[in-house]
Amino acid sequence: MPEGDSVWRAAAELHQALAGQTLTASDFRVPRFATLNLAGWTVEEVVPRGKHLLMRVVGPEERKLTIHSHLKMEGTWQVYLPGGRWRKPGFTARCVLRTAAADAVGFSLGILEVVRTADEDTIVGHLGPDLLGPDWDLAEAEQRIRAAPDVPIGVALLDQRNLAGIGNIYRCEACFLSGVHPATPVSAVHDLRTLMTDAKQLLEANLGPGRRVTILNPRGMPVGRMAGRPGYWVYRREHQPCLKCRTPIRRGVLGKPNGEEERDIYFCPQCQPVVS
Ligand SMILES: [Zn+2]
Incomplete structure:
Protein backbone atom coordinates (compact mmCIF):
# COMPACT_ATOMS: atom_id res chain seq x y z
CA MET A 1 0.00 0.00 0.00
CA GLY A 125 -16.47 10.21 -2.53
CA HIS A 126 -16.14 7.69 0.30
CA LEU A 127 -12.75 8.98 1.39
CA GLY A 128 -12.31 10.81 4.66
CA PRO A 129 -10.49 14.15 4.89
CA ASP A 130 -7.21 14.09 2.98
CA LEU A 131 -4.15 14.73 5.18
CA LEU A 132 -2.38 16.34 2.20
CA GLY A 133 -5.45 17.90 0.63
CA PRO A 134 -6.71 21.49 0.68
CA ASP A 135 -9.83 20.25 2.48
CA TRP A 136 -8.06 18.63 5.46
CA ASP A 137 -10.45 18.70 8.40
CA LEU A 138 -9.08 17.48 11.73
CA ALA A 139 -12.42 17.56 13.54
CA GLU A 140 -14.17 15.59 10.80
CA ALA A 141 -11.43 12.94 10.78
CA GLU A 142 -11.62 12.61 14.56
CA GLN A 143 -15.39 12.26 14.43
CA ARG A 144 -15.15 9.51 11.82
CA ILE A 145 -12.52 7.57 13.82
CA ARG A 146 -14.38 7.96 17.12
CA ALA A 147 -17.57 6.60 15.55
CA ALA A 148 -16.07 3.12 16.01
CA PRO A 149 -14.57 3.24 19.53
CA ASP A 150 -13.68 -0.47 19.76
CA VAL A 151 -11.56 -0.56 16.61
CA PRO A 152 -7.78 -0.61 17.22
CA ILE A 153 -6.28 2.78 16.42
CA GLY A 154 -3.77 1.13 14.07
CA VAL A 155 -6.66 -0.24 11.99
CA ALA A 156 -8.65 3.00 12.10
CA LEU A 157 -5.69 5.00 10.77
CA LEU A 158 -5.40 2.78 7.67
CA ASP A 159 -9.12 3.00 6.92
CA GLN A 160 -9.24 5.61 4.17
CA ARG A 161 -12.91 6.30 4.94
CA ASN A 162 -11.75 7.88 8.21
CA LEU A 163 -8.91 9.93 6.83
CA ALA A 164 -6.99 9.56 3.57
CA GLY A 165 -3.25 9.26 3.06
CA ILE A 166 -1.82 7.06 5.82
CA GLY A 167 -0.14 3.75 4.95
CA ASN A 168 1.63 1.26 7.18
CA ILE A 169 4.79 3.29 7.68
CA TYR A 170 3.07 6.44 8.91
CA ARG A 171 0.60 4.62 11.13
CA CYS A 172 3.49 2.86 12.93
CA GLU A 173 5.53 6.03 13.23
CA ALA A 174 2.66 8.27 14.37
CA CYS A 175 1.58 5.74 17.01
CA PHE A 176 5.16 5.64 18.32
CA LEU A 177 5.38 9.43 18.54
CA SER A 178 2.18 9.46 20.61
CA GLY A 179 3.30 6.57 22.81
CA VAL A 180 0.23 4.61 21.72
CA HIS A 181 0.33 0.88 20.95
CA PRO A 182 -1.35 0.34 17.54
CA ALA A 183 -3.70 -2.30 19.03
CA THR A 184 -5.12 0.23 21.52
CA PRO A 185 -8.87 0.69 21.03
CA VAL A 186 -9.82 4.12 19.70
CA SER A 187 -11.76 4.81 22.93
CA ALA A 188 -8.52 4.62 24.94
CA VAL A 189 -6.61 7.06 22.71
CA HIS A 190 -7.08 10.38 24.42
CA ASP A 191 -5.13 12.76 22.21
CA LEU A 192 -6.15 11.63 18.76
CA ARG A 193 -5.67 15.12 17.35
CA THR A 194 -1.98 15.24 18.20
CA LEU A 195 -1.52 11.78 16.70
CA MET A 196 -3.15 12.84 13.42
CA THR A 197 -1.31 16.15 13.38
CA ASP A 198 1.98 14.28 13.80
CA ALA A 199 1.08 11.99 10.89
CA LYS A 200 0.30 15.04 8.74
CA GLN A 201 3.62 16.66 9.65
CA LEU A 202 5.52 13.46 8.77
CA LEU A 203 3.79 13.24 5.38
CA GLU A 204 4.46 16.91 4.63
CA ALA A 205 8.12 16.54 5.55
CA ASN A 206 8.47 13.93 2.83
CA LEU A 207 7.00 15.69 -0.18
CA GLY A 208 10.41 16.63 -1.56
CA PRO A 209 13.13 14.46 -3.08
CA GLY A 210 15.26 12.03 -1.08
CA ARG A 211 14.46 8.94 0.91
CA ARG A 212 11.51 8.90 3.29
CA VAL A 213 12.43 9.85 6.85
CA THR A 214 10.23 10.27 9.91
CA ILE A 215 12.83 11.56 12.35
CA LEU A 216 12.38 15.32 12.29
CA ASN A 217 14.09 18.18 14.09
CA PRO A 218 12.01 20.68 16.10
CA ARG A 219 11.43 22.71 12.95
CA GLY A 220 9.84 19.70 11.24
CA MET A 221 12.79 19.05 8.92
CA PRO A 222 14.00 15.48 8.35
CA VAL A 223 17.27 14.78 10.17
CA GLY A 224 17.83 11.14 9.29
CA ARG A 225 18.76 11.40 5.61
CA MET A 226 22.49 10.94 6.22
CA ALA A 227 23.87 7.52 5.25
CA GLY A 228 23.91 5.04 8.10
CA ARG A 229 21.35 6.94 10.18
CA PRO A 230 18.00 5.27 10.80
CA GLY A 231 15.22 6.92 8.86
CA TYR A 232 12.37 5.61 11.01
CA TRP A 233 11.68 5.39 14.73
CA VAL A 234 10.22 1.88 14.64
CA TYR A 235 9.17 0.78 11.13
CA ARG A 236 11.12 -2.33 10.10
CA ARG A 237 13.47 -1.89 13.08
CA GLU A 238 12.57 -5.17 14.81
CA HIS A 239 15.17 -6.17 17.48
CA GLN A 240 17.00 -2.84 17.11
CA PRO A 241 17.10 -0.51 20.13
CA CYS A 242 14.35 2.08 20.53
CA LEU A 243 15.80 5.49 19.72
CA LYS A 244 14.24 6.91 22.90
CA CYS A 245 14.67 4.18 25.54
CA ARG A 246 16.95 1.49 23.99
CA THR A 247 14.36 -1.29 24.48
CA PRO A 248 14.37 -3.64 21.46
CA ILE A 249 11.66 -2.77 18.95
CA ARG A 250 9.08 -5.52 18.39
CA ARG A 251 7.07 -6.60 15.39
CA GLY A 252 3.49 -7.80 15.55
CA VAL A 253 0.49 -8.23 13.33
CA LEU A 254 -2.68 -6.20 13.32
CA GLY A 255 -5.73 -6.64 11.11
CA LYS A 256 -9.41 -6.13 10.91
CA PRO A 257 -11.54 -8.20 13.32
CA ASN A 258 -12.46 -10.62 10.54
CA GLY A 259 -8.80 -11.34 9.85
CA GLU A 260 -8.69 -9.39 6.61
CA GLU A 261 -5.87 -7.09 5.66
CA GLU A 262 -3.47 -8.13 8.38
CA ARG A 263 -0.36 -6.02 8.30
CA ASP A 264 2.85 -5.90 10.28
CA ILE A 265 3.13 -3.38 13.08
CA TYR A 266 6.31 -2.21 14.74
CA PHE A 267 6.36 -0.73 18.23
CA CYS A 268 8.44 -0.17 21.36
CA PRO A 269 6.93 -2.25 24.20
CA GLN A 270 8.28 0.28 26.73
CA CYS A 271 7.23 3.55 25.07
CA GLN A 272 3.94 2.11 23.74
CA PRO A 273 2.40 -0.07 26.47
CA VAL A 274 -0.69 -2.10 25.58
CA VAL A 275 -3.87 -0.54 26.91
CA SER A 276 -7.12 -2.48 26.72
ZN1 LIG B 1 11.10 3.03 23.67
Missing part, protein backbone atom coordinates in the same frame (compact mmCIF):
# COMPACT_ATOMS: atom_id res chain seq x y z
CA PRO A 2 1.51 3.33 -0.95
CA GLU A 3 1.74 6.20 1.48
CA GLY A 4 -0.03 9.45 0.63
CA ASP A 5 3.26 11.26 0.09
CA SER A 6 4.23 8.88 -2.77
CA VAL A 7 0.95 9.58 -4.53
CA TRP A 8 1.30 13.33 -3.94
CA ARG A 9 4.80 13.29 -5.48
CA ALA A 10 3.63 11.21 -8.45
CA ALA A 11 0.76 13.63 -9.08
CA ALA A 12 3.10 16.63 -8.87
CA GLU A 13 5.50 15.09 -11.39
CA LEU A 14 2.72 14.12 -13.80
CA HIS A 15 1.06 17.53 -13.48
CA GLN A 16 4.37 19.25 -14.23
CA ALA A 17 4.91 17.09 -17.32
CA LEU A 18 1.38 16.92 -18.72
CA ALA A 19 -0.83 19.80 -17.58
CA GLY A 20 -1.81 22.03 -20.49
CA GLN A 21 -0.42 19.53 -23.00
CA THR A 22 -2.37 17.81 -25.74
CA LEU A 23 -2.14 14.04 -25.93
CA THR A 24 -0.73 12.82 -29.24
CA ALA A 25 -1.46 9.19 -28.35
CA SER A 26 -2.93 7.12 -25.55
CA ASP A 27 -2.70 3.40 -24.91
CA PHE A 28 -4.77 1.76 -22.17
CA ARG A 29 -3.54 -1.79 -21.70
CA VAL A 30 -6.53 -3.06 -19.76
CA PRO A 31 -9.36 -4.89 -21.54
CA ARG A 32 -12.13 -2.50 -20.57
CA PHE A 33 -10.45 0.55 -22.08
CA ALA A 34 -8.29 -1.08 -24.75
CA THR A 35 -10.11 0.70 -27.57
CA LEU A 36 -10.27 4.11 -25.91
CA ASN A 37 -8.26 6.71 -27.80
CA LEU A 38 -7.66 10.09 -26.17
CA ALA A 39 -5.39 11.52 -28.86
CA GLY A 40 -6.28 15.20 -29.26
CA TRP A 41 -7.52 15.54 -25.70
CA THR A 42 -5.80 18.04 -23.42
CA VAL A 43 -4.62 17.27 -19.90
CA GLU A 44 -6.14 19.82 -17.58
CA GLU A 45 -4.58 18.77 -14.30
CA VAL A 46 -3.33 15.84 -12.26
CA VAL A 47 -4.40 15.78 -8.61
CA PRO A 48 -3.92 13.34 -5.74
CA ARG A 49 -6.86 12.40 -3.58
CA GLY A 50 -5.70 10.24 -0.68
CA LYS A 51 -3.96 7.38 -2.45
CA HIS A 52 -5.83 7.90 -5.72
CA LEU A 53 -4.46 9.74 -8.76
CA LEU A 54 -6.93 11.71 -10.84
CA MET A 55 -5.82 12.87 -14.27
CA ARG A 56 -8.45 15.17 -15.74
CA VAL A 57 -8.61 15.55 -19.51
CA VAL A 58 -10.75 17.72 -21.76
CA GLY A 59 -11.84 16.66 -25.22
CA PRO A 60 -14.15 17.68 -28.04
CA GLU A 61 -17.17 19.79 -27.07
CA GLU A 62 -15.67 20.35 -23.61
CA ARG A 63 -16.25 16.74 -22.65
CA LYS A 64 -14.34 15.93 -19.47
CA LEU A 65 -12.96 12.57 -18.47
CA THR A 66 -10.83 11.46 -15.54
CA ILE A 67 -8.15 8.82 -15.83
CA HIS A 68 -8.20 7.26 -12.38
CA SER A 69 -5.30 5.16 -11.15
CA HIS A 70 -4.24 3.63 -7.85
CA LEU A 71 -0.71 2.42 -7.25
CA LYS A 72 -1.65 -0.35 -4.77
CA MET A 73 1.49 -2.32 -3.85
CA GLU A 74 3.75 -2.20 -6.91
CA GLY A 75 2.40 0.57 -9.11
CA THR A 76 4.39 3.54 -10.34
CA TRP A 77 4.11 6.32 -12.92
CA GLN A 78 7.24 7.40 -14.74
CA VAL A 79 7.83 10.32 -17.07
CA TYR A 80 10.26 10.05 -19.99
CA LEU A 81 11.40 12.20 -22.85
CA PRO A 82 9.50 11.25 -26.03
CA GLY A 83 10.61 7.79 -27.11
CA GLY A 84 12.82 7.41 -24.04
CA ARG A 85 13.81 3.92 -22.91
CA TRP A 86 11.58 2.63 -20.10
CA ARG A 87 13.16 1.60 -16.82
CA LYS A 88 10.48 -1.04 -16.17
CA PRO A 89 9.56 -4.11 -18.27
CA GLY A 90 7.18 -3.23 -21.10
CA PHE A 91 4.73 -5.99 -20.21
CA THR A 92 4.02 -4.30 -16.87
CA ALA A 93 2.91 -1.05 -18.55
CA ARG A 94 -0.82 -0.46 -18.12
CA CYS A 95 -1.14 3.04 -19.53
CA VAL A 96 0.94 5.10 -21.94
CA LEU A 97 0.17 8.79 -22.51
CA ARG A 98 2.17 10.70 -25.11
CA THR A 99 2.54 14.42 -25.69
CA ALA A 100 4.97 16.34 -27.87
CA ALA A 101 7.18 16.86 -24.82
CA ALA A 102 6.90 13.70 -22.73
CA ASP A 103 5.78 10.11 -22.40
CA ALA A 104 4.05 9.18 -19.14
CA VAL A 105 3.86 5.47 -18.43
CA GLY A 106 1.95 3.83 -15.60
CA PHE A 107 3.42 0.46 -14.63
CA SER A 108 1.74 -2.28 -12.56
CA LEU A 109 -1.13 0.01 -11.61
CA GLY A 110 -3.52 -1.58 -9.13
CA ILE A 111 -6.47 0.27 -10.63
CA LEU A 112 -6.78 1.93 -14.01
CA GLU A 113 -10.11 3.20 -15.27
CA VAL A 114 -11.58 6.17 -17.08
CA VAL A 115 -14.74 7.83 -15.82
CA ARG A 116 -16.64 11.01 -16.54
CA THR A 117 -15.11 13.76 -14.39
CA ALA A 118 -18.62 14.53 -13.14
CA ASP A 119 -18.67 11.00 -11.68
CA GLU A 120 -15.41 11.22 -9.70
CA ASP A 121 -17.37 11.00 -6.49
CA THR A 122 -18.18 7.38 -7.23
CA ILE A 123 -14.43 6.72 -6.91
CA VAL A 124 -13.25 9.01 -4.14
